[in-house]
Amino acid sequence: MKTYLECIPCFLKQALFAAGAATTDDRRIKEVLDGVARLIPDISMESSPPEMATRVYALVKKITGVQDPFAQLKKESIENALSRYTNLKRAVEEAEDPLEAAVRIAIVGNLIDFGASTEFDLDAAMEEVFDKRLAIDHFASFRETLAKARSVVYLGDNAGETVFDRVLIETMEKETTYVVRDIPVINDATDEDARRSGLDAVARILPSGCYAPGTILSGCSEDFLRAYEEADLIISKGQGNFETLSEETGPLFFLLKVKCPVIAKHLGAELGAMVLKNARLHGGTPNSGRKGDGV
Amino acid sequence: MKTYLECIPCFLKQALFAAGAATTDDRRIKEVLDGVARLIPDISMESSPPEMATRVYALVKKITGVQDPFAQLKKESIENALSRYTNLKRAVEEAEDPLEAAVRIAIVGNLIDFGASTEFDLDAAMEEVFDKRLAIDHFASFRETLAKARSVVYLGDNAGETVFDRVLIETMEKETTYVVRDIPVINDATDEDARRSGLDAVARILPSGCYAPGTILSGCSEDFLRAYEEADLIISKGQGNFETLSEETGPLFFLLKVKCPVIAKHLGAELGAMVLKNARLHGGTPNSGRKGDGV
Numbered sequence: 001m002k003t004y005l006e007c008i009p010c011f012l013k014q015a016l017f018a019a020g021a022a023t024t025d026d027r028r029i030k031e032v033l034d035g036v037a038r039l040i041p042d043i044s045m046e047s048s049p050p051e052m053a054t055r056v057y058a059l060v061k062k063i064t065g066v067q068d069p070f071a072q073l074k075k076e077s078i079e080n081a082l083s084r085y086t087n088l089k090r091a092v093e094e095a096e097d098p099l100e101a102a103v104r105i106a107i108v109g110n111l112i113d114f115g116a117s118t119e120f121d122l123d124a125a126m127e128e129v130f131d132k133r134l135a136i137d138h139f140a141s142f143r144e145t146l147a148k149a150r151s152v153v154y155l156g157d158n159a160g161e162t163v164f165d166r167v168l169i170e171t172m173e174k175e176t177t178y179v180v181r182d183i184p185v186i187n188d189a190t191d192e193d194a195r196r197s198g199l200d201a202v203a204r205i206l207p208s209g210c211y212a213p214g215t216i217l218s219g220c221s222e223d224f225l226r227a228y229e230e231a232d233l234i235i236s237k238g239q240g241n242f243e244t245l246s247e248e249t250g251p252l253f254f255l256l257k258v259k260c261p262v263i264a265k266h267l268g269a270e271l272g273a274m275v276l277k278n279a280r281l282h283g284g285t286p287n288s289g290r291k292g293d294g295v
Numbered sequence: 296m297k298t299y300l301e302c303i304p305c306f307l308k309q310a311l312f313a314a315g316a317a318t319t320d321d322r323r324i325k326e327v328l329d330g331v332a333r334l335i336p337d338i339s340m341e342s343s344p345p346e347m348a349t350r351v352y353a354l355v356k357k358i359t360g361v362q363d364p365f366a367q368l369k370k371e372s373i374e375n376a377l378s379r380y381t382n383l384k385r386a387v388e389e390a391e392d393p394l395e396a397a398v399r400i401a402i403v404g405n406l407i408d409f410g411a412s413t414e415f416d417l418d419a420a421m422e423e424v425f426d427k428r429l430a431i432d433h434f435a436s437f438r439e440t441l442a443k444a445r446s447v448v449y450l451g452d453n454a455g456e457t458v459f460d461r462v463l464i465e466t467m468e469k470e471t472t473y474v475v476r477d478i479p480v481i482n483d484a485t486d487e488d489a490r491r492s493g494l495d496a497v498a499r500i501l502p503s504g505c506y507a508p509g510t511i512l513s514g515c516s517e518d519f520l521r522a523y524e525e526a527d528l529i530i531s532k533g534q535g536n537f538e539t540l541s542e543e544t545g546p547l548f549f550l551l552k553v554k555c556p557v558i559a560k561h562l563g564a565e566l567g568a569m570v571l572k573n574a575r576l577h578g579g580t581p582n583s584g585r586k587g588d589g590v
Contacts, residue, residue: 005311005321008328012304026300030340033303037335040328045321 001246004262007049011056012036017114018060018186022069035059048243049262050214057185057213068184070114070159077112077160077187078196080122085198088167095130099146100139102171103255104129107274109164110157110238110257114187125257135258135273138281142253145278149232149251152176154203155215157238159189162197165237169202177227178203185213188240214240217248239263245279252279296541299557302344306351307331312409313355313481317364330354343538344557345509352480352508363479365409365454372407372455372482373491375417380493383462390425394441395434397466398550399424402569404459405452405533405552409482420552430553430568433576437548440573444527444546447471449498450510452533454484457492460532464497472522473498480508483535509535512543534558540574547574 012033019032036056043052061067068074088105095101108129111120146152152174156162169176178199181188189197194205209221215236217225228234234252236245242254242263258264258273269275307328314327331351338347356362363369383400390396403424406415441447447469451457464471473494476483484492489500504516510531512520523529529547531540537549537558553559553568564570 005315005324005328008325008332009304009307009311012307016300016304020300026340029300030303033300034336037303037332040332045325 001048001243001263001266003043003045003047003049003052004266005045006262007052008040008043010260010262011040011049011052014053014186015056015060018057018069019064021073022060022064022066028064032060032063035063048214048216048246050212050240050244051216053214053240054185054212054216058211070184070187073114074159074187074189074193075196077158078163078193081109081112081160081163081197084126085163085167088164089170091130092167092171098171099143101130102168103139103142103276104134104274106161106164106168106235106237107134107255107257107276109161110255111259112158112160112187113238113257113259114158120259132274134276135269136267136275136277138253138276138278141278141281142276145233145251145253146172146174149174151231151233153179153227153231153234155179155208155234155236155241155245156181156189156194156199157241158187159193159197160187161237162189162194162199166197166199166202168235169199174233176203177231178205179208179215179224179227180205181211181213182207182209182221183211185211188213212240212244214244216244248279250279253277254279296343296538296558296561298338298340298342298344298347299561300340301557302347303335303338305555305557306335306344306347309348309481310351310355313352313364314359316368317355317359317361323359327355327358330358343509343511343541345507345535345539346511348509348535349480349507349511353506365479365482368409369454369482369484369488370491372453373458373488376404376407376455376458376492379421380458380462383459384465386425387462387466393466394438396425397463398434398437398571399569401456401459401463401530401532402429402550402552402571404456405550406554407453407455407482408533408552408554409453415554427569429571430564431562431570431572433548433571433573436573436576437571440528440546440548441467441469444469446526446528448474448522448526448529450474450503450529450531450536450540451476451484451489451494452536453482454488454492455482456532457484457489457494461492461494461497463530464494469528471498472501472526474501474503474510474519474522476506476508477502477504477516478506480506483508507535507539509539511539543574545574548572549574 015036019029092098092101108125111125180194208224210219236254238256254277256275258269264271310331314324387393387396403420406420475489503519505514531549533551549572551570553564559566
C-alpha cells in the first residue's frame with residue numbers, strides 16, 4: 001500500500017506520541033518533531049507508510065536515547081491479555097465453530113495498537129467479537145487453505161495481541177513459525193514479548209530481520225524469507241503488515257481491525273471493522289468484501 | 296496562548312484540508328505539506344497557534360493559486376444559518392432571559408468552524424443550546440459590563456456563525472462594531488460574509504487589518520486598534536481570537552465552543568463545552584470556571 005497524503009500529519013502525531021512516551025522534556029520532543037518535519041519533503045509517496053514510520057521511530061530513539069519507549073505499556077498489555085487467556089480458551093472450546101471463534105479472537109486482539117491510536121476499548125470490542133459481521137470475510141478459503149497446510153508462518157503485530165494469537169495457534173494445531181519484529185518499534189511484539197505471552201511453547205519464534213512496524217520483504221533476513229517462501233499458509237496480523245504486504249500474492253491472509261481512516265478507505269471498510277482478507281481474492285475495493293469468497 | 300506540541304501535527308492536518316479544498320492535484324497538495332513541514336523547525340512555541348496558521352494559509356494560497364479555498368463552503372454556511380434566523384429570533388423572544396438565550400445562541404454558532412474540524416453537527420448542538428451548563432460561566436459579569444457599556448466591539452469568527460452573532464447584537468441593542476478578517480483565511484468571516492449575513496444593518500463592519508485566523512494586535516490596523524481601545528465591552532468569538540487574545544486584560548469576554556483538545560486542556564473544559572469567559576476573571580485553569588463569577 002502506498003503512502004496517502006493523510007498519512008503525513010499522522011507521522012508527526014505518531015512521533016509526538018512516541019517521543020512523549022520516551023521523555024517529558026518538551027525541547028527533546030520538539031527536536032523529534034523538527035527532525036520528522038525535515039524528512040517529509042523526501043517521502044516517496046510510492047513507499048508504504050511503515051517505511052516512513054521506521055525513520056520516525058529511529059529518530060525518536062536517537063534523539064531521546066530511549067530504545068524502547070513503550071516497554072512498560074507493552075508489559076501491561078501482555079499482562080492484561082494473559083488475564084483474559086482462560087476466558088478466551090473457554091470461548092473457543094464452547095463455540096460451535098472453534099476455528100472461526102479463534103480467528104475472530106485473533107482479529108479483535110489487533111485492537112491493542114499504540115501506533116494507530118492511544119485509546120482503545122478492548123472490553124467493548126470483546127463484547128461484539130462473535131456477533132459482528134466481518135467487513136471482508138474470506139473465512140471459507142482460509143479454512144480450506146489451513147486444512148491443506150503443513151506449515152504456517154504467522155506474522156505477529158502488537159505485544160498483548162500475541163496472547164490472542166496464541167489462542168488461534170493452539171486452535172489451528174499446525175507447525176507454526178511466529179514472526180516478531182527484530183527490534184522494538186512502537187508496541188510491536190519482539191522475541192521477548194512473544195516469550196512472555198507463552199508463544200514459545202506453541203511456535204518457533206523468528207525475528208523478521210526488519211526494523212519497520214510492518215514486514216518490508218527487502219529488509220528481512222534470509223531465515224525469514226526462507227520460512228515465508230516455504231509456508232503453505234501465511235497469516236499476517238494488523239495494519240503495518242497489511243500496508244507492507246498488500247501487493248503480495250502468496251497464500252497470505254490478512255487479519256486485522258481497521259483503526260485508521262486511510263486503511264478504511266483503502267479497504268472500503270468502516271473504522272472498527274474486522275477484516276479477514278485472502279491476498280489472492282478481490283476485496284480491496286468498496287463492497288467487494290461483502291460478496292464473500294465467491295468473487 | 297502559546298503553541299503546544301500537539302498543535303504541530305494539527306498544522307499539517309489543517310494544511311491538508313485547506314489545500315484539498317483549493318485543488319484536487321495531489322502533487323500540489325504534497326507541495327503545500329512539504330512547505331509547511333519546512334516551517335516547523337522555525338516555529339516559536341511562544342507565539343500563538345494562529346501565527347503559524349497564517350503562514351500555513353499563505354502557503355496554500357501561494358502554491359495552489361486559490362485565494363479563497365473555502366468560498367463555496369462559506370456561502371453554504373451563511374445560507375444554512377440564514378435559514379435558521381427566524382427560529383433563533385423566536386427562541387430569544389420567547390426566552391425567560393432573552394440576553395442569556397442570545398449569548399448561548401452566539402456560542403453554539405461558533406461550532407461552524409472548518410479550521411477545527413471538518414465535521415460538526417449543528418442540529419445536535421442546537422438541541423442542547425439552552426440546557427447545557429456553561430463550562431466557564433461569567434454571564435453575570437457579562438450582563439453587568441454590557442449594561443454599563445455605550446459601545447461594543449464584536450470580534451467575529453466564522454462565516455455562518457455571523458448570523459448567530461447578528462441575533463446577539465440585535466438583542467444587546469448597543470452601538471456595535473463588528474470586526475471581520477482582512478482577507479479570506481480558512482472559513483473566517485470577511486467583510487463580504489458579514490454583509491451577506493445581514494450584519495451591515497445592525498453594526499459597523501470593520502476589517503481588523505490582520506491576516507491571521509485570530510486577532511494579533513501587533514498586526515492590526517490603526518482603525519481597529521482605536522475601536523478596540525475605546526470599547527466598553529469587547530466580545531471575542533471563537534478559538535482563534537481566544538488563542539491570540541488570552542493574555543489581554545481589557546473588558547473582554549470570550550464566547551466559544553471548545554473544539555480542540557489543546558484548548559480544552561488549556562481552559563480545563565471538555566471538548567464540546569460552551570464557554571463564556573471574562574478575561575479579567577480566573578477561569579483558565581481546571582475547575583476554576585465552575586466557581587462562577589465570585590472567584
